[in-house]
Amino acid sequence: MSTPVISASPLLRQPVLTDEDLARSHDRSRVHHARRHRRRWHLMWLLVGPGILAMLGENDGPSMIAYASDGAQYGLGFFVPFIPILFAMAYVCQEMCMRVGAVTHRGYGELVLQRYGRVWGWFGAGDLTLTNLVTLVAEFVAIRVGLAYFHLGSGVAVALGLALVVFTLSGGRYWRWERIVLGLALFNGLFLVAAILVKPHVGSVVDAFAFTPFPGGSFNTLLLLLASTIGATVTPWMIFFQQSASADKGMTPRDVTHGRYDTAAGAVLAAVFGIGALVAGAALLAHDGSGIQGFAGAGFPEALRHVAGGAAGAVFALGLVEAGAVAILTISASTAYAAGECVGVSHSFNSSPRGAAIFYAANIGVAMLAATVILIPGAPLLSIALNANVLATVLLPVSLVLMVMLANDKGLMGQWVNKRSTNVIGIAVIAFVGICGAAYGIDSFLQATHVIGS
Amino acid sequence: MSKHTPLVTATPMSPAIPERDLQSQERHEDELIMHLERDQFVAETSRPVPRAPLSARARAGLWALRVFVVIVSLMVLYTFVEQLH
Numbered sequence: 001m002s003t004p005v006i007s008a009s010p011l012l013r014q015p016v017l018t019d020e021d022l023a024r025s026h027d028r029s030r031v032h033h034a035r036r037h038r039r040r041w042h043l044m045w046l047l048v049g050p051g052i053l054a055m056l057g058e059n060d061g062p063s064m065i066a067y068a069s070d071g072a073q074y075g076l077g078f079f080v081p082f083i084p085i086l087f088a089m090a091y092v093c094q095e096m097c098m099r100v101g102a103v104t105h106r107g108y109g110e111l112v113l114q115r116y117g118r119v120w121g122w123f124g125a126g127d128l129t130l131t132n133l134v135t136l137v138a139e140f141v142a143i144r145v146g147l148a149y150f151h152l153g154s155g156v157a158v159a160l161g162l163a164l165v166v167f168t169l170s171g172g173r174y175w176r177w178e179r180i181v182l183g184l185a186l187f188n189g190l191f192l193v194a195a196i197l198v199k200p201h202v203g204s205v206v207d208a209f210a211f212t213p214f215p216g217g218s219f220n221t222l223l224l225l226l227a228s229t230i231g232a233t234v235t236p237w238m239i240f241f242q243q244s245a246s247a248d249k250g251m252t253p254r255d256v257t258h259g260r261y262d263t264a265a266g267a268v269l270a271a272v273f274g275i276g277a278l279v280a281g282a283a284l285l286a287h288d289g290s291g292i293q294g295f296a297g298a299g300f301p302e303a304l305r306h307v308a309g310g311a312a313g314a315v316f317a318l319g320l321v322e323a324g325a326v327a328i329l330t331i332s333a334s335t336a337y338a339a340g341e342c343v344g345v346s347h348s349f350n351s352s353p354r355g356a357a358i359f360y361a362a363n364i365g366v367a368m369l370a371a372t373v374i375l376i377p378g379a380p381l382l383s384i385a386l387n388a389n390v391l392a393t394v395l396l397p398v399s400l401v402l403m404v405m406l407a408n409d410k411g412l413m414g415q416w417v418n419k420r421s422t423n424v425i426g427i428a429v430i431a432f433v434g435i436c437g438a439a440y441g442i443d444s445f446l447q448a449t450h451v452i453g454s
Numbered sequence: 455m456s457k458h459t460p461l462v463t464a465t466p467m468s469p470a471i472p473e474r475d476l477q478s479q480e481r482h483e484d485e486l487i488m489h490l491e492r493d494q495f496v497a498e499t500s501r502p503v504p505r506a507p508l509s510a511r512a513r514a515g516l517w518a519l520r521v522f523v524v525i526v527s528l529m530v531l532y533t534f535v536e537q538l539h
Contacts, residue, residue, distance in 0.1 A: 017487060018496045028489035105494050106503070114502040116516075123520060247499075252491055346496070380538050387534050394526050398519055409506060438526050445529035448536040 019172075023350035024250040027175050031255070047258035048265065049178045050101075050245035053330055054094055054238045055087070055266030056185040059273055060327030061142020061320055062135070062385050063232035064191060067274050068281030068300060068316075070225060075285050079229070079278050080208035086233040087271040089429045091263055092422065093234055093400060094242050096407040098259040101246030103416045108243040110341035112402050115409065120402065125342045127395045128236050129366075132335045135237070135392065136370030138385040139324040139331065144374060146320035149301040149313060158371040160321075161328045165367045168329055169360060174248045174349035177333075185326045188269070190319035192276035197312035198283035198304070205279060220447060223440035224390070230433055231389025232274070236399045237334040244337035248348050253416060280316055283307050328367055336363035393437040400430045 017025075027046075034043040070079045097108065104111060109128075113121025144157040168180050242263075251259055284303055301320070305313030333349075339362035340347020346356035353360045373379055404426045407418045418426070446452045492498060508516075 016497065020496050021487070021490065021494075024494065025487055025490045028494075029485075032489050104503075105491075105499055111503065114504075115506045116508060117505065120516065250490070250494060252494070383534060383537055387530070391527065391530055394530055395523060398516075398523050401516070401519060411506065412503065438522070441526035441529040441533075444533040448533045 019352060019355060020346065020348045020350040023173055023175075024248075028250045031250075035254075044258060044261065047249075047251070047255050048262040049182060049249060050242045050251075051094060051098060051259060051261075051263030052266035052269065053178065053181055053185060053245065053326075054097075054242040055090065055263070055270040056188045056273070057181075057241070057327050057330030058090070058233060058235060058238055059188050059191075059270045059323060060135070060139055060232075060331075061145070061324035062138040062388050063274070064277040064320065064323050065142065065145075065300065065385070066228050066232050066389060067277040070229065071278040071281030072284040074225075076205060076208035076278065076282050080205065080275055081210075082229065083233075083274045083278065084271045086230060087267040087274075089432070090234045090238070090270075091267040092425050092429055093403065094238060094263045094267075095260055096403055096418065096422070096426065097239050097243040098246045098251070098263055099256055099416055100403070100406050100413065101243035102251035102256050102259055103253050103414070104412050105247045105250075105252075106243075107247055107337050107341045107347065108240050108399075108403070108406070109338040110347075111243075111406055111412070113342055115406070115412070116402065121342055124236075124240075124399060124402065125338045127399065128240055128338050129335060131235065131388070131392045131395055132237055132331050132366060133370055134384060135235070135388045136328060136331055136367060137373045137381070138388040139327045140371055140374040141381045141385045142320045142324035143328075144381075145300065146317040146324065149305075149317035154374055157324075158375060161325060162364075162367055162371055164325055164329060165332055165364055169349075169353075169363060172350070172352050174245075177349045178245070178249070181326060181329050184322060184329070187322040188273045188319070188326070189276075190315050190322060191273045191280060194304070194312055194316040194319060195276035195279035197315060198280050198308040200279050200282065220440070220443050223436065223443055226436045227393045227440040228389040230436055231391075231393035231396075233270075234396060234400075234429075234433065235389075235392040236396055237331050237392075239399050239403055240338050241330055241334035244334070244341070244347070248337075248350065256416070277316075277319070280304065280308075280312065283312075328370075332363045332367045335366045336360070338362075390437070390440060393433060394441055396437065397430050397434040400426070400433065404430070 031043065031046050034046055067079070067083070100111070101107070109121060109125055112124050140157055140161055143161055144154050147153070147157050147160075164184075168177050171177065246259060281300075284307055301313040301317035303313075304316050336359045337347050340356060340359040343358055345358050347359045348356060351359065373384075374381060404418070404423065407413065407426075408423065410417055443452075487495075
């Protein structure tokens with residue numbers, strides 16, 4: 001954090017402006033201007049960002065593979081309505097993060113640490129670092145899978161991922177970082193294009209919205225699918241990211257309504273694109289999901305090429321590259337925010353690398369660490385990718401409980417505390433996530449130790 | 455540490471910058487900071503918020519949840535390692 005608060009001028013007695021303040025005030029002046037002149041769409045354009053990035057960032061490589069695998073193995077029936085329900089859950093959680101960030105101007109890690117003590121702050125940061133590292137490895141795997149379709153190897157995947165991280169950080173402005181990542185994130189729509197290219201039967205997609213029971217399989221498979229699909233929609237990094245990004249963007253309580261539009265737009269886009277991956281994957285259903293086993297070696301896009309043509313395979317492969325790249329940027333950012341907040345030093349894209357060395361170092365360092373793993377010959381990349389979402393689901397309840405506590409803290413939030421209905425839904429989400437994650441963890445452990453049969 | 459840019463960035467000892475430019479810059483920065491809420495300044499957000507009193511029941515609940523989550527995480531990690539074999 002920046003320490004001096006008194007101006008160099010003995011006359012003014014004003015707080016010293018940091019570069020971070022100046023950059024943020026530039027952004028805020030545009031928001032004020034748009035609001036004063038009632039330019040609604042321009043105001044919307046200025047205030048969207050953290051919500052869409054959190055939601056589309058979570059439509060990452062492992063998540064899109066998980067949706068496509070669901071479609072390839074079970075068809076559309078259960079999952080088409082299930083995905084929007086999960087994103088509705090994600091909206092409830094993320095709206096709280098945005099609101100707390102806009103009202104307090106502080107990140108999640110910082111508030112937990114200061115309000116509830118260092119133990120809880122560091123536990124949260126520890127959970128985040130663990131799940132982020134595992135997830136980042138999975139993102140590099142997704143880029144590698146996508147690039148393998150074009151006969152490019154791990155080295156290119158690593159170079160692309162790291163180059164993007166460094167490039168987006170180079171501007172020293174939150175606004176620039178956000179707009180670049182937002183531009184990339186819109187290419188998540190490639191999964192919708194892939195779904196159109198496989199020429200699905202429109203009637204069967206529409207019919208799938210009538211909730212059908214789970215299509216079959218063992219209890220453990222059901223739990224795995226639930227845990228990994230939940231982990232594909234709500235994760236600890238999203239909580240850290242959206243609250244910190246809302247504060248970094250300079251959002252205020254006046255912007256909460258637009259923050260809600262932003263989060264809702266992100267949830268709708270993510271659900272539509274997620275269903276796109278599901279529909280594309282369902283094209284493989286008639287072929288017994290063939291090709292999924294070759295996932296680690298670019299099996300999915302290749303399998304799609306055989307079934308629906310080269311264009312569908314190429315678009316799906318490009319979608320995986322995009323999904324992995326955007327997630328690397330947002331997940332690295334959430335790690336950097338958490339590191340800066342917990343150590344108590346400057347943590348903003350609006351600060352210069354010299355002014356926020358730990359923030360920038362954590363951002364690049366965590367991406368480099370994950371990139372190193374995928375270069376290790378024989379590393380269990382497939383297992384890591386498949387277990388990343390499950391681990392996130394298991395660790396999520398603690399982060400969510402602390403989030404609900406912050407959103408109910410009258411001392412911090414004043415009139416912006418949660419409504420009773422938000423609390424009821426929030427607690428139901430925590431219970432659902434906790435039960436699914438724990439049930440899968442316990443059931444798998446009992447099977448692995450041969451206490452129960454599979 | 456962030457590089458600080460004081461509201462008044464030059465002293466009378468800075469002859470290279472004409473006074474009119476200085477006034478203009480000062481006015482511009484003054485206008486800019488009007489768009490930030492007082493508690494948005496880095497100087498303000500650097501101050502920690504006071505610690506919230508947690509009841510014994512809330513603390514016990516958080517610890518129980520934490521222990522439970524750690525145990526389940528270890529189970530997931532064990533299963534993950536087993537699957538590798």
